[in-house]
Amino acid sequence: MAWQDAVEQTVTGLGYDLVELERSAGGLLRVTIDLPWEPGQPAAAEQFVTVEDCEKVTRQLQFLLEVENVDYKRLEVGSPGIDRPLRNDRDFERFAGQVVDITLKAPIGATGSGVAVNRKKFRGTLERTADGAGWQIVWADEPVLKPGQKVGKNRPPAPVHALGFVWDELREARLAPIVSFKGRSAPTSSDGG
Template sequence: MALQQTVEQTVAGLGYDLVEIERSAGGLLRVTIDLPWTGPNSEAAAAGAPEPFITVEDCEKVTRQLQFALEVDGAEYKRLEVSSPGIDRPLRNQQDFERFAGEVIDITLKAPMGAAAAGQVSANRKKFRGTLERVADADGKPGWQIVWSEEPAAKPGQKISKKRVPAPLQALGFALDELREARLAPIVDFNGRRPKPGTAVSD
């Protein structure tokens, strides 16, 4: 069985979502897992409870099971690391985008926007950071956009004039197959909500 398939089946069999598999120099196999999304209509979401997150114990459980499964398959690796996604979690599929709607994300397009779509933005630009929002196209089909402002961030202690006109919001609509990469923006929230720090366990 291929390594990817072994990892996917093992992680899913334990009740987790596989986020990412990376093979690094030196034989390191890094597996990133997350708890399955229960959706916006779950009891916890309705009660306003914070979304649960991966613990060290979760990583240890998956590590033990993966070590066994990979040994059975004769997979070649020197070190296994199982971790939570951390604050720059990749967004890989439609469910990820549904789950993190309203969050600030970083996207990289496969190709530049082109002059026709650029407007106020450089036509050669590929990278954007903004708030992820659901939209509907002309046919009413669901789609996605990010919304941002080019307003420079205020420096600590800087006074902002009330008369200053804020920079206009800009929006970029996109399809998932137009993206080279999408991740949650690594913004630390000191109010204790989200994002949550990642955990990692190595054998």
């Protein structure tokens, strides 16, 4: 068994999900963990990884890596943070309705569609497609307001765009790093992304 598989088994055996395993050339071994999520679990009930969780996993992984004779200089165990990577359909289900950043492998867009021809990066609300078979992000290109600038009542709303995609088209998908001292919450209908 490869040591990467042993790390994943150890992390899941301790009751966590392995989000990412990264090894740098400088000898750093970075392990990103998260608490497990079950479909149907309300977002308000979601808990977050604590320092104690990271310490617990670190102690077990130090023993494992010694037994597996893995050469590393520093082990770093942490939580996924506010810009958590989304790696599979389960992550998409968990964070449906949240604002996400996606990067496509190839640019898309068409003249007259409102999307730049060479655009690869998008930020919008993650949603299921109408047929329920795939995923899309939805956003409105609202103009940036200057501080103190008021929005006129007669200003037309920005057009709403939707982009459906499949896994093979994605280079990366992450939660948008939105800082709020009230915590991450589902966007309201006025949020455009």
